[in-house]
Amino acid sequence: MIEAIRSLGRWGLGIFERLGRGNLFLLRVLFSLGSLLVRPRLVVRELYSVGVLTFLIVFVSGLFVGMVLGLQGYVTLSKFGAEDSLGVVVALSLVRELGPVVTALLFAGRAGSALAAEIGLMKTTEQLSGMEMMAVDPVRRVVAPRFLAGVISMPLLAAIFSAVGVYGGMFVGVGLLGVDPGAYWSQMQAAVDLQADIYNGVIKSVVFGFVAVWIAVFEGYDATPTSEGVSRATTRTVVHTALAVLGLDFILTALMFGSPQ
Amino acid sequence: MEIRDLHFAHGARNIFNGLSLDVPRGRITAFMGPSGTGKTTLLKLIGGQLRPRKGTIHVDGQNVHRLRRRDLYELRKRMGMLFQNGALLTDLNVFENVAYPLREHTRLPEELIRDLVLIKLEAVGLRGARRLMPSELSGGMARRVALARAIALDPMMIMYDEPFTGLDPITKGTIVTLIKQLNQTLGLTSLVVSHDVEETMSIADCVYVIAEGRVIESGAPAAMRDSSSAWVQQFMKGEPDGPVPFHYAAPDYRDDLLAGGLV
Amino acid sequence: MTTRAIEILVGLFVAAGFVALFTLAMQVSNLSRLDTSDGYQVTAYFQNIGGLKVRAPVTVSGVTVGRVSRIRYDPKRYMAEVTMDIAPQHDYFSTDTSASIYTAGLLGEQYLALEPGAMPEVLQNGDIIEFTQSALVLEEIIGDLLVRMTTE
Numbered sequence: 001m002i003e004a005i006r007s008l009g010r011w012g013l014g015i016f017e018r019l020g021r022g023n024l025f026l027l028r029v030l031f032s033l034g035s036l037l038v039r040p041r042l043v044v045r046e047l048y049s050v051g052v053l054t055f056l057i058v059f060v061s062g063l064f065v066g067m068v069l070g071l072q073g074y075v076t077l078s079k080f081g082a083e084d085s086l087g088v089v090v091a092l093s094l095v096r097e098l099g100p101v102v103t104a105l106l107f108a109g110r111a112g113s114a115l116a117a118e119i120g121l122m123k124t125t126e127q128l129s130g131m132e133m134m135a136v137d138p139v140r141r142v143v144a145p146r147f148l149a150g151v152i153s154m155p156l157l158a159a160i161f162s163a164v165g166v167y168g169g170m171f172v173g174v175g176l177l178g179v180d181p182g183a184y185w186s187q188m189q190a191a192v193d194l195q196a197d198i199y200n201g202v203i204k205s206v207v208f209g210f211v212a213v214w215i216a217v218f219e220g221y222d223a224t225p226t227s228e229g230v231s232r233a234t235t236r237t238v239v240h241t242a243l244a245v246l247g248l249d250f251i252l253t254a255l256m257f258g259s260p261q
Numbered sequence: 262m263e264i265r266d267l268h269f270a271h272g273a274r275n276i277f278n279g280l281s282l283d284v285p286r287g288r289i290t291a292f293m294g295p296s297g298t299g300k301t302t303l304l305k306l307i308g309g310q311l312r313p314r315k316g317t318i319h320v321d322g323q324n325v326h327r328l329r330r331r332d333l334y335e336l337r338k339r340m341g342m343l344f345q346n347g348a349l350l351t352d353l354n355v356f357e358n359v360a361y362p363l364r365e366h367t368r369l370p371e372e373l374i375r376d377l378v379l380i381k382l383e384a385v386g387l388r389g390a391r392r393l394m395p396s397e398l399s400g401g402m403a404r405r406v407a408l409a410r411a412i413a414l415d416p417m418m419i420m421y422d423e424p425f426t427g428l429d430p431i432t433k434g435t436i437v438t439l440i441k442q443l444n445q446t447l448g449l450t451s452l453v454v455s456h457d458v459e460e461t462m463s464i465a466d467c468v469y470v471i472a473e474g475r476v477i478e479s480g481a482p483a484a485m486r487d488s489s490s491a492w493v494q495q496f497m498k499g500e501p502d503g504p505v506p507f508h509y510a511a512p513d514y515r516d517d518l519l520a521g522g523l524v
Numbered sequence: 525m526t527t528r529a530i531e532i533l534v535g536l537f538v539a540a541g542f543v544a545l546f547t548l549a550m551q552v553s554n555l556s557r558l559d560t561s562d563g564y565q566v567t568a569y570f571q572n573i574g575g576l577k578v579r580a581p582v583t584v585s586g587v588t589v590g591r592v593s594r595i596r597y598d599p600k601r602y603m604a605e606v607t608m609d610i611a612p613q614h615d616y617f618s619t620d621t622s623a624s625i626y627t628a629g630l631l632g633e634q635y636l637a638l639e640p641g642a643m644p645e646v647l648q649n650g651d652i653i654e655f656t657q658s659a660l661v662l663e664e665i666i667g668d669l670l671v672r673m674t675t676e
Contacts, residue, residue, distance in 0.1 A: 048530045055537055126345070163543075163548055
């Protein structure tokens with residue numbers, strides 16, 4: 001019994017220790033962001049591997065998610081004779097929830113895992129150590145540009161996801177199921193608010209991007225320098241990001257949309 | 262460089278218990294010892310990547326672990342280190358790898374960097390391989406490129422971590438010659454960490470044998486061969502059994518077999 | 525991949541992201557709607573506002589001219605006080621304009637409809653609309669109807 005409580009305590013302490021190290025690491029990264037102003041090229045390189053390479057999967061997923069929303073929304077709405085509100089359903093689902101959340105999950109799978117694996121492997125092959133011995137701070141040269149690129153990419157990717165999704169929903173709703181295009185757009189425009197919906201969606205995606213890329217670079221940098229350690233870090237990146245994003249999404253949603261006016 | 266009363270522990274395992282030694286300027290000093298005695302750890306301590314529990318390390322009169330970050334980085338610019346597997350940056354080609362410290366720490370014009378890099382690559386005989394990526398290099402070539410990178414900033418001291426491990430005899434010979442040449446022509450202080458007895462003995466001016474966290478024996482290579490210590494004799498000749506037992510600590514063989522049951 | 529190609533692709537990516545954001549702002553949401561930020565405010569008092577909410581549209585003949593900016597209960601008048609922002613270009617409402625709360629469709633959102641009167645003076649910032657008609661509350665109508673049916 002005592003042993004069980006003890007192992008529970010050890011587990012808890014372990015979690016807090018990791019959290020603490022993660023926060024210290026984040027501070028180090030944030031303090032080194034300034035040095036990137038001198039070398040914006042480093043960020044451009046990472047924007048390529050973090051942003052451009054994630055673009056395709058986000059684009060395709062956005063299209064299909066929008067199309068599915070169009071189809072499902074139509075089926076439900078037509079029962080109430082409210083097909084004209086299809087645009088509202090598609091746009092609000094995308095802008096408020098699916099855009100930021102699904103993009104963050106895709107981002108974790110495509111870019112986050114790659115970041116963690118890359119940094120973990122650089123640690124395993126002593127490249128980070130080698131940089132330190134060359135008097136180059138790896139947090140500045142390796143981690144900070146990747147971090148910044150991730151934080152910049154996420155809102156852009158989420159916006160692409162939502163925009164493409166709206167057109168995907170229109171393709172199904174208007175093109176295939178015969179919803180009036182004027183009603184699709186005008187109802188959408190009447191119901192979607194720039195401030196309450198779009199800004200909040202963008203804020204969500206920025207927060208998710210920050211968290212996703214933080215987890216990825218920390219897991220990579222903190223990985224045990226063995227092949228097993230790197231593979232664990234990659235897995236943990238995806239799992240922890242997914243959990244963190246979904247949990248945060250609930251909190252953010254409650255804060256943004258929860259309170260009645 | 263001098264190390265005094267160094268203590269270091271990795272988790273619960275003590276690695277150094279009061280290690281003290283001196284490394285003379287401009288000479289090749291070798292640290293030898295069996296695997297797992299913390300030779301690589303020692304180099305990391307000297308480079309300031311790890312902190313000792315107790316004791317001091319002075320490099321060129323400066324206490325490495327008392328330096329502020331900026332000064333430590335200044336000091337590191339004057340230390341080169343050759344990692345076991347080279348630690349080349351995999352996303353840059355050979356030329357860019359050697360140019361990396363120059364680009365990071367100097368504001369030299371591009372033509373000058375090119376000339377410097379080619380000089381360093383010529384010194385290790387790989388000027389022709391400058392466009393290759395690290396993944397296209399053999400182990401020995403990677404180590405030579407790493408060597409060229411380590412001397413890019415013309416350091417005062419260079420540390421070699423297991424420079425001979427896992428190489429064929431020809432490459433091994435090349436590396437031995439390179440270390441010796443660099444030491445003579447550039448007047449570098451060289452630190453070699455290795456357990457390859459023959460190669461290390463052939464170039465070192467002074468050898469320290471380290472085991473169980475302390476210096477067991479030190480002196481010129483010739484003196485080491487005639488050492489009275491049974492331990493050093495076993496290490497030098499590579500005998501399987503001696504003061505360092507062949508068997509990992511275990512209960513009595515007969516009892517263990519008869520005990521039956523599961524592991 | 526050359527640096528040049530990478531830079532071009534990154535440029536395209538960032539541009540695509542901004543185009544998407546722009547699309548969301550302009551096409552999907554109602555950014556192109558009326559700007560009431562430098563308009564004027566008028567107040568109206570209602571017995572019952574029903575389900576009227578802040579940001580509900582203020583319309584004239586179905587054309588949106590402003591938004592409800594504040595709703596509160598006035599304990600002195602024992603009435604609901606509704607403040608609305610009206611866009612600056614719509615500065616022609618006479619002082620005897622009346623305000624009513626209607627529902628868009630059977631189950632839709634409630635909105636505030638203005639009906640201009642005949643007086644020559646126009647409403648200014650801070651004026652009060654005197655003539656108001658409260659929201660129709662479905663339960664009251666049904667209750668009314670039942671009473672009438674039973675008394676007949």
